[in-house]
Every structure is written in structure tokens, then in C-alpha cells.
Amino acid sequence: MRHEADISTQDPSGIKDRFPCPECRRETTHSILAIVNARHSEEDGLVEFLENYLTVRCEGCGTISFSHVSACTEEQDFMEDGTPYLPKRKKHYPGIDENISVLTEEFVSRARIQEIESLSKGEFDTAKLAQLLVELNRAYEDDSYYSCLFLIRAVVDHIPPVFGKRSFSEITDNYAGGGRSFRDSMKHLGGSCRKFADGALHSQIREKEAVPTREQVEFRADIDALIGEVVRVLKIER
Ligand SMILES: [Zn+2]
Structure with missing residues (x-):
């Protein structure tokens, strides 16, 4: 089986999203510094694999980390109103160490x-x-x-x-x-x-x-x- 990847970069300016920050040890708002998209399909062209590689920076502490989001058209699903969507798998590097106590989302315990x-x-x-x-x-x-x-x-x-x-x-x-x-x-x-x-x-x-x-x-x-x-x-x- 041969994969031919179609790689492109995307302008990240102004895009923000929430990611787990390894320093703040919880989800925080991050600005996105770089986006690389890859799209490749199997030889028959019926199944496409979509990947996004993101470099992100925590708006709170400035720590830079990396996110990999992947999806596959074979897994296409439908929302209640019939709109098709692709379930996405997300992996974040470095991850939040589960052994370190993660701050809860409560403001006051x-x-x-x-x-x-x-x-x-x-x-x-x-x-x-x-x-x-x-x-x-x-x-x-x-x-x-x-x-x-x-x-x-x-x-x-x-x-x-x-x-x-x-x-x-x-x-x-x-x-x-x-x-x-x-x-x-x-x-x-x-x-x-x-x-x-x-x-x-x-x-x-x-x-x-x-x-x-x-x-x-x-x-x-x-x-x-x-x-x-x-x-x-x-x-x-x-
Ligand atoms: Zn942070």
C-alpha cells in the first residue's frame, strides 16, 4: 500500500482554541502559531486521512506545546440533523502528567x-x-x-x-x-x-x-x- 500525502500550511493568525497546557496543568486558551495540514488517501482513493499538526502557545503562561488532530473519512458520522461530520482524534504533546494533581475547573474548592x-x-x-x-x-x-x-x-x-x-x-x-x-x-x-x-x-x-x-x-x-x-x-x- 502506498500513501501520497498532500501537505499544506495554513495561516494561523488570530485563531485561538482551548488546549491542555502542560505548565498550567489544565485547559487554557491558546493562540495557534503554526498549522500544517496533511491529507492522504489509500490507493483506491475511497478513504482519506486528514491530519493537522498545530504548534500552540498558552495565553496564560506562554508555554508552547503541540497538538496532533487526525480524522479518517471512513469514520464519517452524522449529527442529529443529518449534517455529516468526522470524529477527530486529538493527541497533545507534552501531555498533562496524570500523576501531578490537575487543578480542577472549580474556582473555589x-x-x-x-x-x-x-x-x-x-x-x-x-x-x-x-x-x-x-x-x-x-x-x-x-x-x-x-x-x-x-x-x-x-x-x-x-x-x-x-x-x-x-x-x-x-x-x-x-x-x-x-x-x-x-x-x-x-x-x-x-x-x-x-x-x-x-x-x-x-x-x-x-x-x-x-x-x-x-x-x-x-x-x-x-x-x-x-x-x-x-x-x-x-x-x-x-
Ligand atoms: Zn499555560
């Missing part, structure tokens, strides 16, 4: 939210905080990134009294309880995140708008540090 809910009867009622976190998870799962920003902003404004402070900037400036990495996380939340959220919330319509991406609302580690410290402080109080 369910365990954290349960901890917050369980602390509901004391000096502070945590019902609103728990609901904000539940809604943040829903928005993140739903790719609703404006909603994510608004909810992160609401959480940040909501919790200062837990730390005996009147505003979040008092936490970043004067709260000594959480240690160094906690302070760094709070600076991140109080600085870039707050500015970004405020811009998203209050800006008036312009000639050109840039809507937020998944990577731009990626404040999960900081929110986790914040909620972890809220739980720690409220547990001591009881």
Missing part, C-alpha cells in the same frame, strides 16, 4: 465553601460569603468572566471586618496574621485584581472594548489564600 458554610453561627454570618463563592464557581464554569470579576470584587469588599479592618487596603497594609505568602496574595488581589475588576465594572462604552479572558480572572490561588485565612481566623474566634 467545594471543601473550602463547606468550611465557610459550617462557620455560619458566630460574630459574623458567613451565608453571603458562601453564596458569593458558589456563584463565582458557577460563573467560572460558565465562562462568564465579567461575572467572575464582579464577584471577586464583592468578596474582597465583604471580608475586611473578619480581620478587624474596615477596608481591604487596611488588610494589605496592616494585617500581619497570615504570613509572607498571604501578604503577597493580598497585594495581588488588592492591586491588579481590584483595578481590573473596577475597570470592568465601571467603565463606559468606548470605540473599542476588550472583554476579559479566562486567564485574566485567574486569581484562584489568591482567593484560596484569602478564604483559607478567613476560615482560620473565624475558627480561632469560636
Whole structure:
């Protein structure tokens, strides 16, 4: 059997898609840097094999990885409305190591939210905080990134009294309880995140708008540090 491959390159400019990032260890938006397409058929010409070789770059961390997508016309199937489609096989290199814990798609872990809910009867009622976190998870799962920003902003404004402070900037400036990495996380939340959220919330319509991406609302580690410290402080109080 002889294969004759028809190889072509395709202009990748502006094309984006979601791929597993080996560095972020989850699916992220990638810009596509190069596309090589190969098409070959068996000698009788009845069965065609289609291959795409993609070089992609993670929009979040910049890591470059490779994707191989293949399909075969012999496997053509039909959607419910009768439109024909080709099932595609995807392989990504390097893959995400299954042994390394893969970040879940949740913004706030369910365990954290349960901890917050369980602390509901004391000096502070945590019902609103728990609901904000539940809604943040829903928005993140739903790719609703404006909603994510608004909810992160609401959480940040909501919790200062837990730390005996009147505003979040008092936490970043004067709260000594959480240690160094906690302070760094709070600076991140109080600085870039707050500015970004405020811009998203209050800006008036312009000639050109840039809507937020998944990577731009990626404040999960900081929110986790914040909620972890809220739980720690409220547990001591009881
Ligand atoms: Zn990445």
C-alpha cells in the first residue's frame, strides 16, 4: 500500500482554541502559531486521512506545546440533523502528567465553601460569603468572566471586618496574621485584581472594548489564600 500525502500550511493568525497546557496543568486558551495540514488517501482513493499538526502557545503562561488532530473519512458520522461530520482524534504533546494533581475547573474548592458554610453561627454570618463563592464557581464554569470579576470584587469588599479592618487596603497594609505568602496574595488581589475588576465594572462604552479572558480572572490561588485565612481566623474566634 502506498500513501501520497498532500501537505499544506495554513495561516494561523488570530485563531485561538482551548488546549491542555502542560505548565498550567489544565485547559487554557491558546493562540495557534503554526498549522500544517496533511491529507492522504489509500490507493483506491475511497478513504482519506486528514491530519493537522498545530504548534500552540498558552495565553496564560506562554508555554508552547503541540497538538496532533487526525480524522479518517471512513469514520464519517452524522449529527442529529443529518449534517455529516468526522470524529477527530486529538493527541497533545507534552501531555498533562496524570500523576501531578490537575487543578480542577472549580474556582473555589467545594471543601473550602463547606468550611465557610459550617462557620455560619458566630460574630459574623458567613451565608453571603458562601453564596458569593458558589456563584463565582458557577460563573467560572460558565465562562462568564465579567461575572467572575464582579464577584471577586464583592468578596474582597465583604471580608475586611473578619480581620478587624474596615477596608481591604487596611488588610494589605496592616494585617500581619497570615504570613509572607498571604501578604503577597493580598497585594495581588488588592492591586491588579481590584483595578481590573473596577475597570470592568465601571467603565463606559468606548470605540473599542476588550472583554476579559479566562486567564485574566485567574486569581484562584489568591482567593484560596484569602478564604483559607478567613476560615482560620473565624475558627480561632469560636
Ligand atoms: Zn499555560
